[in-house]
Amino acid sequence: MARYALKRLVQMIPLLLAVSLIAFALIKLVPGDPAVVMGGSNATPAEIEAIRRNLGLDRPLHVQLFSFYAALFQGDLGRSLLLGQPVTEALLERAPVTLWIAFYSLVLTIVLGMATGIVAALRHNTIVDQLVSVFALLGVSIPNFWLGLMMIVLFSVHLGWLPTSGYADPLADPVGFLRTATMPAVALAMLQTGLLTRIVRSTMLDVLGQDYIRTARAKGLPEARVVLRHALANVMIPVITMIGLILSVLLSGSIIVETIFSVPGIGSLLGNAILRRDYPMIQGGLLFVAATLMLLNLVVDLLYAAFDPRVRVDR
Amino acid sequence: MTPPLLSAPLLSAPLLSVRDLTVTFRAEGRTQAAVDRVGFDVAAGEVLGIVGESGSGKSVTALAVMGLLPANGRVASGEILFEGTDLLRLPARKMRDLRGRRIGMIFQEPMTSLNPVFTIGDQIVETIVHHERLGRRAARERAVDMLARVGIPSARRRLDDYPHQMSGGMRQRVMIAMALACSPRLLLADEPTTALDVTIQAQLLDLLNDLRREFGMAVVVITHNMGVIAEFADRVAVFYAGRVAEEAPVEPLFDRPAHPYTRGLLASTPRLDADAERLVTIPGAMPNIAAPPPGCRFAPRCGVKVEACEADRPPLVAVGDGHRAACIRAGEAAA
Ligand SMILES: Nc1ncnc2c1ncn2[C@@H]1O[C@H](COP(=O)(O)OP(=O)(O)O)[C@@H](O)[C@H]1O
Ligand SMILES: [Mg+2]
Numbered sequence: 001m002a003r004y005a006l007k008r009l010v011q012m013i014p015l016l017l018a019v020s021l022i023a024f025a026l027i028k029l030v031p032g033d034p035a036v037v038m039g040g041s042n043a044t045p046a047e048i049e050a051i052r053r054n055l056g057l058d059r060p061l062h063v064q065l066f067s068f069y070a071a072l073f074q075g076d077l078g079r080s081l082l083l084g085q086p087v088t089e090a091l092l093e094r095a096p097v098t099l100w101i102a103f104y105s106l107v108l109t110i111v112l113g114m115a116t117g118i119v120a121a122l123r124h125n126t127i128v129d130q131l132v133s134v135f136a137l138l139g140v141s142i143p144n145f146w147l148g149l150m151m152i153v154l155f156s157v158h159l160g161w162l163p164t165s166g167y168a169d170p171l172a173d174p175v176g177f178l179r180t181a182t183m184p185a186v187a188l189a190m191l192q193t194g195l196l197t198r199i200v201r202s203t204m205l206d207v208l209g210q211d212y213i214r215t216a217r218a219k220g221l222p223e224a225r226v227v228l229r230h231a232l233a234n235v236m237i238p239v240i241t242m243i244g245l246i247l248s249v250l251l252s253g254s255i256i257v258e259t260i261f262s263v264p265g266i267g268s269l270l271g272n273a274i275l276r277r278d279y280p281m282i283q284g285g286l287l288f289v290a291a292t293l294m295l296l297n298l299v300v301d302l303l304y305a306a307f308d309p310r311v312r313v314d315r
Numbered sequence: 316m317t318p319p320l321l322s323a324p325l326l327s328a329p330l331l332s333v334r335d336l337t338v339t340f341r342a343e344g345r346t347q348a349a350v351d352r353v354g355f356d357v358a359a360g361e362v363l364g365i366v367g368e369s370g371s372g373k374s375v376t377a378l379a380v381m382g383l384l385p386a387n388g389r390v391a392s393g394e395i396l397f398e399g400t401d402l403l404r405l406p407a408r409k410m411r412d413l414r415g416r417r418i419g420m421i422f423q424e425p426m427t428s429l430n431p432v433f434t435i436g437d438q439i440v441e442t443i444v445h446h447e448r449l450g451r452r453a454a455r456e457r458a459v460d461m462l463a464r465v466g467i468p469s470a471r472r473r474l475d476d477y478p479h480q481m482s483g484g485m486r487q488r489v490m491i492a493m494a495l496a497c498s499p500r501l502l503l504a505d506e507p508t509t510a511l512d513v514t515i516q517a518q519l520l521d522l523l524n525d526l527r528r529e530f531g532m533a534v535v536v537i538t539h540n541m542g543v544i545a546e547f548a549d550r551v552a553v554f555y556a557g558r559v560a561e562e563a564p565v566e567p568l569f570d571r572p573a574h575p576y577t578r579g580l581l582a583s584t585p586r587l588d589a590d591a592e593r594l595v596t597i598p599g600a601m602p603n604i605a606a607p608p609p610g611c612r613f614a615p616r617c618g619v620k621v622e623a624c625e626a627d628r629p630p631l632v633a634v635g636d637g638h639r640a641a642c643i644r645a646g647e648a649a650a
Contacts, residue, residue: 210427211422211424211427211428212427212428212429212430212431214383214422214428215422215428215429215430215490215493216430217383217414218381218383218414218415218419218420218422218494219414219415219441219442219445219493220411220412220413220414220415220416220442220445220446221411221415221441221442221445222411230430230433233430233432233433234430234431234432237432307432308431308432309431309432309434309477309479310431310477310479
C-alpha cells in the first residue's frame with residue numbers, strides 16, 4: 001500500500017509539470033498585450049510598464065519560462081497584483097476555509113445521497129421512490145448560485161436565522177462554523193447529492209438482486225443486516241469511485257458559491273482574481289487546485305482498494 | 316443403494332411435507348402459476364431427488380420452502396409442514412430463525428453466491444454467531460472445522476481468503492460448510508453441481524453423501540441430471556411444468572418408470588452400460604406456464620396419449636409401493 005502510494009505520488013510529477021506549463025502559457029495566450037489587459041482601462045502607461053516589468057514580460061520567453069520554474073520549485077508563485085501579497089501565502093491562508101466547507105459539503109452529500117438512494121431502492125416503484133427521483137432531478141437541475149441566493153432570501157432576509165456571509169473556524173467556533181457554512185455547503189452539495197442518489201439507488205437495486213444477497217437471507221440474517229452490511233458494503237464501491245468526481249465538482253463550484261456568500265476561501269479568491277485579471281493569482285490558484293485534486297484522488301483510490309478486496313494495489 | 320435404516324423414520328411423521336403447493340408470479344400484469352398443487356414428503360435423514368427440465372418449478376419450490384420467493388412471487392395455496400409446523404403461517408422472525416439453523420440451502424451458482432467483499436471465514440462465522448450463543452473465537456474454530464470437513468486443505472489459512480481467491484468447486488464447498496455450520500435437519504441443494512466440471516461434480520456429490528450421513532440430515536437435491544439421482548437419492552419426485560409427474564423410490568423409478576415423461580427422461584440420459592448412439596430425446600418443448608394446455612401438461616409431447624389425457628388434470632395414482640404417477644395410463648404401462 002505504501003509503495004503504491006509513493007508510486008502514485010511520483011506519477012503526479014509529470015502531470016503537475018504539464019499543468020504548470022498550461023498555467024505559464026495562460027498569460028501568453030491572452031490576446032493583445034497582457035500588461036494592458038491586466039492594468040484595465042484606467043491604467044496609466046507608467047502603471048502598465050510597472051506590471052510588465054513586475055511580471056518579467058519584457059524578457060525573452062525562454063528566460064521567462066526558466067525563472068517561472070525556478071520560482072515554482074521554491075514554492076514561489078509570484079505576487080498578486082490585486083492584494084500585493086505573495087500568491088502562495090494568500091492561497092495557504094484561505095485553503096483551510098475552502099477545504100472545511102468542501103468537507104462539510106462532502107459529508108452532507110454522502111449522508112443525504114446514500115440515505116435517499118437506499119430508501120428509494122428499498123421502496124422501489126412506490127411513491128417514496130418517485131419523491132426521491134424528483135428530489136434527485138431538482139438536485140441536478142437547480143443551479144448552485146440560484147439555490148444559494150434563494151436560501152439567503154429565505155433564511156437570512158425573511159427568517160433571519162442565518163447570516164448572509166462570513167466564516168468561522170470550525171475548531172475554534174463550531175457553532176459559528178455551522179451558522180455560516182451550512183448554506184454554502186448545502187448549495188454546493190445539491191448537484192452531487194442528486195447524482196449520488198441516483199447511483200446509490202440503481203446500484204442498490206442491482207446488488208439486492210445478486211445471488212449473495214439471497215445467500216445472506218438463506219442464512220437467516222435479519223433484513224436490516226442483509227441491507228446494511230451485505231448490500232451496503234458492495235454499494236460503497238461505486239460510491240467511493242465517485243468521491244473523486246464529487247470533490248472536483250465541489251472545488252469548482254466553490255468559486256461561485258464562495259463569492260455569493262462572501263466566504264474568504266480559495267473559491268472567492270480565484271473568482272475575484274478572474275474578474276480582475278490577476279494573472280499571477282489565477283496561475284497559482286490553478287496549480288494549487290490541480291495539485292489538491294490529484295492528492296485527494298490518490299486518497300480516494302487508496303480508500304477504494306481498502307473497500308474492494310478484489311483490487312490489489314500492492315502489486 | 317438404499318440404506319436399510321431409512322425405513323424406520325418413514326414410519327413417523329415426515330420431516331418436511333409439502334402439500335398442494337401453488338406458487339404464482341406476477342409478470343407483465345399477468346399472474347401465472349409456476350408451481351401448481353405440488354406435494355411431496357421428506358423423511359428425516361432421507362434424500363429426496365427432485366428432477367425435471369429447466370423451468371419445471373424446482374427452484375421455485377425450494378425457495379418457497381425457504382420463504383425466499385422473489386418479490387413478485389407468492390404462495391397462493393398449500394401447506395409446507397416442517398417438523399409439524401406450517402412454515403407459511405410462521406411469523407417472519409420465527410421463519411428467519413429456522414433458515415440457516417434448521418434448514419440450510421445451497422445454490423446452483425457457486426461463483427456468485429458468496430459476498431465478494433467479505434472473507435469466507437467472516438461469512439461462515441456470521442451464520443454461527445447469529446444462530447448460536449457462541450463467541451467469535453469459538454465460532455471461528457467451528458468454521459475451521461467445517462472447512463476441513465468439506466475438504467478444503469489448510470482450512471485455517473483459507474479462512475481469511477476472499478471468494479475471488481477460490482475456484483468454483485472450492486466456493487461450493489464453502490457454501491456447503493456455511494449451510495451445515497449449524498447442523499440443520501434439512502438441506503436444500505438446488506443443482507449444487509450443475510455449474511461445475513464433471514470430476515468436481517462427482518467429488519462434491521460424494522462429499523454431500525458423506526456429510527448427510529455424518530450429520531444425519533435430510534436432503535432435497537434438485538437436479539436435471541438422472542445420474543445425480545441414481546448416485547445420491549433415496550426417493551425421486553419428477554417435476555414437469557410445475558407439477559409432480561411421478562414419485563417413487565429410486566429403484567422402481569429406474570426399473571419401472573410409470574409416466575411417459577419419466578421414460579423419456581431416462582431414455583435421454585446417457586448411461587455407462589448403454590450404447591451412447593441410441594440416446595433418445597423427447598420431441599417438443601415444455602409448455603409455456605403462462606398458457607398451459609388443459610388436462611395433462613405432458614400430453615402435447617406424449618407418444619401414448621389418448622383423448623381423455625387432454626380433458627382433465629390426471630391425478631397421482633399409486634402404481635406400486637410408494638410409487639405414484641400422474642398418468643391415466645400408468646396402470647397399463649406398469650403392468
Ligand atoms: N421472478 C420470477 N418472475 C416470474 N416468473 C418466474 C420467476 N422466477 C421463476 N419464474 C418462473 O417459474 C418457472 C419455474 O422456474 P424455476 O423453478 O426456476 O425452474 P427450475 O425447475 O429450472 O428450477 C419458470 O417458468 C419461470 O419462468
Ligand atoms: Mg432452477
